Amino acid sequence: MSAPGDMPPDGEAARRRRSLAIALALGAFVLLVFVVTIVRLGGNAAAPGY
Numbered sequence: 001m002s003a004p005g006d007m008p009p010d011g012e013a014a015r016r017r018r019s020l021a022i023a024l025a026l027g028a029f030v031l032l033v034f035v036v037t038i039v040r041l042g043g044n045a046a047a048p049g050y
Helices: 009-045
Strands: none
Touching: none
């Protein structure tokens, strides 16, 4: 693995943008799973049962 100083400045900027894009995509996925879970559980909470 190379040291952070070995990469040219434009490469570091590209890596930073790529890391930010991955972090945002992961956050959006987690939010999507959370919302879907709440919607599915919310529908079951109103139903009589058990």
